[in-house]
Amino acid sequence: MRHRRNTTKLKRTAAHRRSLLANLACSLIEHGRIRTTLAKAKALRPVAEKMIGLGKRGDLHAIRQAVAFLRQKDTVKKLFNEVAPLSKDRPGGYCRITKLGARMTDSAPMAVIEWVDQPEVAEAVEAPEAAAETAPAEETPATEAAAPAKKKATKKAKAEAEADAE
Numbered sequence: 001m002r003h004r005r006n007t008t009k010l011k012r013t014a015a016h017r018r019s020l021l022a023n024l025a026c027s028l029i030e031h032g033r034i035r036t037t038l039a040k041a042k043a044l045r046p047v048a049e050k051m052i053g054l055g056k057r058g059d060l061h062a063i064r065q066a067v068a069f070l071r072q073k074d075t076v077k078k079l080f081n082e083v084a085p086l087s088k089d090r091p092g093g094y095c096r097i098t099k100l101g102a103r104m105t106d107s108a109p110m111a112v113i114e115w116v117d118q119p120e121v122a123e124a125v126e127a128p129e130a131a132a133e134t135a136p137a138e139e140t141p142a143t144e145a146a147a148p149a150k151k152k153a154t155k156k157a158k159a160e161a162e163a164d165a166e
Contacts (some may be wrong), residue, residue: 001102008043014015021047026075029083033114043133045095048113052094069096086117 010017026042027034029051036044053072054062067078085137087094093116100110 008039010039011041012116017043022070025051026070028074028113028115029070029075029079032083032118033112035100035110035112038097038109038111041097041111044113045097048094049094051079052084052087055079056088058084083115083118086115090117 010020012020020040021044024034024036024040025047028048030046047069051066054066063076063080066079067073070076070079096114096116098112098114100112102108103110
């Protein structure tokens with residue numbers, strides 16, 4: 001019986017599951033929000049919240065515990081210097097899981113997991129798309145080559161307009 005057994009196995013061995021959760025936690029710390037399956041997001045939440053707890057403690061032992069689990073020193077630095085201080089007043093519940101619906105290929109339920117105390121992450125994810133649409137077009141060789149074609153098109157349009165006027 002599975003009484004009080006809370007580990008979701010995700011159809012992986014213990015070592016593979018630990019590596020998967022460490023990599024997902026590193027990606028969450030680096031990017032602030034990740035899109036994954038719902039089961040992986042639910043398995044990641046306790047791990048990510050434990051990492052924030054270590055980051056809030058901030059002592060040497062907590063740093064060593066985080067490095068032992070995550071195995072990426074630059075990610076641990078970002079966790080302790082940027083991510084954890086934003087949640088210093090929050091007693092818990094550092095992650096938010098939002099369901100997205102089924103994936104097109106295999107109908108797996110998808111979700112987004114993100115930090116609650118980082119509202120600028122949502123803007124940063126959407127900003128490159130919006131910036132590409134609203135940014136003024138810079139003069140590149142491709143646009144310079146297209147510019148004479150536009151002039152020819154306007155000359156043709158003028159000639160047609162004059163012919164219609166006569």
